[in-house]
Amino acid sequence: AQSVTQLGSHVSVSEGALVLLRCNYSSSVPPYLFWYVQYPNQGLQLLLKYTSAATLVKGINGFEAEFKKSETSFHLTKPSAHMSDAAEYFCAVSNSGNTPLVFGKGTRLSVIA
Amino acid sequence: EPEVTQTPSHQVTQMGQEVILRCVPISNHLYFYWYRQILGQKVEFLVSFYNNEISEKSEIFDDQFSVERPDGSNFTLKIRSTKLEDSAMYFCASRTREGSTDTQYFGPGTRLTVL
Numbered sequence: 180a181q182s183v184t185q186l187g188s189h190v191s192v193s194e195g196a197l198v199l200l201r202c203n204y205s206s207s208v209p210p211y212l213f214w215y216v217q218y219p220n221q222g223l224q225l226l227l228k229y230t231s232a233a234t235l236v237k238g239i240n241g242f243e244a245e246f247k248k249s250e251t252s253f254h255l256t257k258p259s260a261h262m263s264d265a266a267e268y269f270c271a272v273s274n275s276g277n278t279p280l281v282f283g284k285g286t287r288l289s290v291i292a
Numbered sequence: 293e294p295e296v297t298q299t300p301s302h303q304v305t306q307m308g309q310e311v312i313l314r315c316v317p318i319s320n321h322l323y324f325y326w327y328r329q330i331l332g333q334k335v336e337f338l339v340s341f342y343n344n345e346i347s348e349k350s351e352i353f354d355d356q357f358s359v360e361r362p363d364g365s366n367f368t369l370k371i372r373s374t375k376l377e378d379s380a381m382y383f384c385a386s387r388t389r390e391g392s393t394d395t396q397y398f399g400p401g402t403r404l405t406v407l
Contacts, residue, residue, distance in 0.1 A: 223398035279337035
């Protein structure tokens with residue numbers, strides 16, 4: 180069975196500071212990994228995805244994530260936080276695009292001016 | 293940009309009542325999903341639907357739940373007799389069949405409150 184653990188239900192950073200949201204996964208097969216973002220009163224929007232190509236994945240809004248098989252991690256980073264990045268971030272894993280996503284609990288990112 | 297829509301945004305119902313949550317997937321998409329998120333918990337898979345039938349379902353998706361694609365645009369989730377523990381945010385998602393790496397696109401969710 181697959182699972183995702185997101186360390187930290189709430190992360191707070193200053194505007195302009197590095198954003199690091201942690202995600203560790205468990206999977207018995209090569210995983211597909213995703214980061215979704217949810218802004219208030221909106222749906223889940225895909226930030227980026229890893230599907231066995233390059234291990235460093237670049238997404239929208241300046242975010243990127245690195246797949247590290249040895250650490251079973253897929254942490255999300257952004258060099259400089261903006262106020263508009265404040266949202267809930269979800270990491271998810273699946274066997275392929277055909278199978279259901281297994282989500283982590285989410286991390287709420289707050290950006291302080 | 294095409295998007296998945298869901299109605300209503302918030303539904304309040306009495307325990308034991310039937311509810312129908314509605315979703316309009318992106319028009320050229322062929323796979324449809326329902327997920328839910330109980331407050332403070334993970335987003336959980338309920339069911340996937342393809343070619344007018346359920347392709348996969350979770351343990352949560354018991355006989356109280358059903359899905360339907362009544363026409364070419366809507367995808368519905370029915371809960372026959374709601375329980376307090378059905379209170380959650382319900383997300384609909386859809387994707388194309390362009391390959392195994394394709395993305396699931398999510399709607400904004402329906403918040404269901406069972407009293």
